[in-house]
Amino acid sequence: MMDRPITILGFAGSLRKGSYNKALLRAAQELLPDGALLEIFDLDGIPPFNQDLEGQTPAIVGKFKARIRTADAILIATPEYNYSIPGVLKNAIDWASRPYGDNSFEGKPVALMSASTGMVGGARAQYHLRQVFIFINMWPINKPEVIVTFAAEKIKDGQLVDENSRKLIRQLLENLLAWTHKLKD
Numbered sequence: 001m002m003d004r005p006i007t008i009l010g011f012a013g014s015l016r017k018g019s020y021n022k023a024l025l026r027a028a029q030e031l032l033p034d035g036a037l038l039e040i041f042d043l044d045g046i047p048p049f050n051q052d053l054e055g056q057t058p059a060i061v062g063k064f065k066a067r068i069r070t071a072d073a074i075l076i077a078t079p080e081y082n083y084s085i086p087g088v089l090k091n092a093i094d095w096a097s098r099p100y101g102d103n104s105f106e107g108k109p110v111a112l113m114s115a116s117t118g119m120v121g122g123a124r125a126q127y128h129l130r131q132v133f134i135f136i137n138m139w140p141i142n143k144p145e146v147i148v149t150f151a152a153e154k155i156k157d158g159q160l161v162d163e164n165s166r167k168l169i170r171q172l173l174e175n176l177l178a179w180t181h182k183l184k185d
């Protein structure tokens with residue numbers, strides 16, 4: 001068992017200022033169990049991946065990779081774009097997984113949340129991300145599934161006000177902590 005706090009790095013698959021998914025990350029900060037810290041990284045400014053640049057990693061990518069490496073666990077909140085992972089999120093994951101042999105996500109536990117304005121709540125992006133986790137060798141939490149449907153009704157003025165979603169996020173974080181401890185034992 002570790003006695004220092006578990007550090008979690010969170011990032012959102014949306015760059016939008018008023019993003020519902022960024023609101024989920026802020027809610028997670030409020031709902032964090034004892035023994036955990038959550039830092040949020042903004043993906044804004046990460047350039048499009050170009051394999052020609054792998055040898056000269058952009059500074060922001062270097063910073064992102066360093067934060068991932070020092071974190072014990074990862075928390076992703078993302079919308080679904082056209083039934084799948086938003087480009088900005090996939091692009092950031094691609095950068096942080098490269099160059100070959102220097103995948104900063106290697107072996108990390110990860111938890112997922114999604115919010116969308118529609119009735120499926122970003123679930124399809126979550127399932128596509130789970131496929132990506134196989135190749136980058138991450139260890140996702142399976143339950144609970146935090147899928148915030150009709151986000152405009154549940155997130156008001158940037159604040160998640162839906163009690164059931166808040167309960168699920170709290171449970172997700174507790175499970176992430178327990179899972180992270182288990183993987184480190």
Ligand SMILES: Cc1cc2nc3c(=O)[nH]c(=O)nc-3n(C[C@H](O)[C@H](O)[C@H](O)COP(=O)(O)O)c2cc1C
Pocket residue numbers: 014015016018019020021022078079080081082083084115116117118119120121122151
């Ligand atoms: C390019 C694009 C594609 C979208 N595709 C979907 C979709 O497939 N399913 C869905 O539920 N919502 C879709 N939406 C609506 C998003 O759920 C909505 O814009 C949401 O607010 C985005 O998350 P954010 O608030 O974190 O930025 C799409 C939005 C955009 C901009």
